Amino acid sequence: MTSRSSDESAAIQASEEPTLQRATKKAQKQIDSLFNISLNVAVTGESGTGKSTFINEFRNLNVKDEGAAKAGVTETTTEPTPYTHPTMPNVVFWDLPGIGSPNFKAKTYIKEMKFDKYDFFLIISSSRFKENDLMLAKKIKKRKKQFYFIRSKIDIDIASDESINEEETLLKIRRDCEENLKDVGNPKVFLINSRDLYAFDFEELVKTLNSELPQHKQDALLLSVPVSSVAILEKKVKIFEKAIWAAAVLSAGIAAAPVPGLSFACDMAIVGSFFTTCYHAFGLDDKSLEKLSERVNKPHLKTLEKSPLLKELAEASALRMGTSAIGEFLCSLIPVAGSVAAAAISFTTTHDLLQKGLKELADEARKVLREAGLQ
Ligand SMILES: Nc1nc2c(ncn2[C@@H]2O[C@H](COP(=O)(O)OP(=O)(O)OP(=O)(O)O)[C@@H](O)[C@H]2O)c(=O)[nH]1
Ligand SMILES: [Mg+2]
Incomplete structure (x- = not known):
């Protein structure tokens, strides 16, 4: 595990800002502009x-x-x-x-x-x-x-x-x-x-x-926009890649107020929201898969084998679970689990988690387009 100070340095470096405070501000702005612009x-x-x-x-x-x-x-x-x-x-x-x-x-x-x-x-x-x-x-x-x-x-x-x-x-x-x-x-x-x-x-x-x-x-x-081609999908993937550092800064404990318990819930909600948004934006939800399978006349698109993260997101969506619950599941995938629930997880760990999860979902979406014949 990284020490707290080296973790902070990594977060500052990723933000290209001089201080942690500035890094947090920039991260908030980036996430807002991604998810809240009308x-x-x-x-x-x-x-x-x-x-x-x-x-x-x-x-x-x-x-x-x-x-x-x-x-x-x-x-x-x-x-x-x-x-x-x-x-x-x-x-x-x-x-x-x-x-x-x-x-x-x-x-x-x-x-x-x-x-x-x-x-x-x-x-x-x-x-x-x-x-x-x-x-x-x-x-x-x-x-x-x-x-x-x-x-x-x-x-x-x-x-x-x-x-x-x-x-x-x-x-x-x-x-x-x-x-x-x-x-x-x-x-x-x-x-x-x-x-x-x-x-x-x-x-x-x-x-x-x-x-x-x-x-x-x-x-x-x-x-x-609906994912109608590989070009559109790849553009979407890039948007999330650009946002990883910001989501990691905000969800890692360094940015949150040190309120035991509460900070953990907030952190995980951001990670959960990040992946839930990917899941829908990449057209991996049941509704999108159903529409695509009808359009290309390939019913098997609805029943393709799902990766663990995708399976979890599909289940959470079906049960209308909150984003914190999804985030908590993701945390259970982190090797340092156990200590995780007690303290906020680090920037570096969150960054890794977001990167791996994003790649997994992007690969799943690429697989769907390949199977649909939309190369
Ligand atoms: N084949 C075909 N039918 C279409 C297309 N776009 C709309 N339709 C059909 O045209 C009819 C009218 O479509 P609407 O979407 O209700 O049209 P609208 O412009 O919202 O109509 P108003 O609300 O009355 O102004 C519906 O029966 C649609 O299914 C199209 O691109 N191709
Ligand atoms: Mg109308």
Whole structure:
């Protein structure tokens, strides 16, 4: 075991700060910016274009799931409704009512939707480009807000278009949207099937959002997107790798008030939260595995052998156990167990534990993508 002073030095060094106090402050800031930064995404467009469906799929929910946005063939959304991400509660999608429907006239829509509170807008359009699509783009731009133009239901267009091949259909649609949008600065157009985000331009959309959002909002977005490729998974892994030192500083006893018993509970909650967030962000939870297995038509994805940590996280999630309990289990994996419960564990030990656990979960997620054929 490391001595207390060498452990403190290791924590200070990892933080690149001169003192333990500064290191702790920086660690707190980093963890807050990782888990507590808010992101408000407005999803707008004409009625019936697939706004609610997109929001559900982004959050990995089916329309019948608890907390899902209502979606259907008749107008369903009648007021701006916030939908919190199920595992990243700081990420909120605002499902705005369809513009141009009898309930919402285009003229008053902008005012009623309180446009200023959103970080950016997704304008969703389907079938033909509409005047309202352009009007929305102009109004959002006028308020100096960023928008991204999504052309949804691409699967329907492909099935009904008589072009020689799929590429030609996609090019035709893309050009039509770009042509119609050229007065608002040639924004990129993303072709999407809201019922299957893994197809077409979803990944490109995530990449673009990620590169254009302010730095502190990028991680929140990335952690909340479904794992649709190895590239997205690896970006998520990097976010957690960057945060390990900070989580270790905060959860190791050196940062906590020396209250016997209490410090232990706090410490373990941070370790538990870290792994619970990885578990969901990497798409290893039952719900995500079920969705993925349906999409790629490989039922065995739901029953793949799980590593010990993953098994524990799945069980804790099923039983809705708290993060402290998960952290305590993890502590039992540390070789110095026994003395652990009595005193706060060290920075170095926590750092090792977080590193090993993260690698284990990342490898599990890589295995799932490999089995799913998503290399
Ligand atoms: N095939 C296909 N169907 C879609 C797609 N997006 C949405 N739908 C279907 O289109 C219908 C309308 O979708 P909603 O998500 O309710 O549309 P909305 O924009 O929220 O509608 P309002 O709330 O009325 O403004 C539903 O039956 C969806 O299943 C898509 O990309 N492809
Ligand atoms: Mg809706």
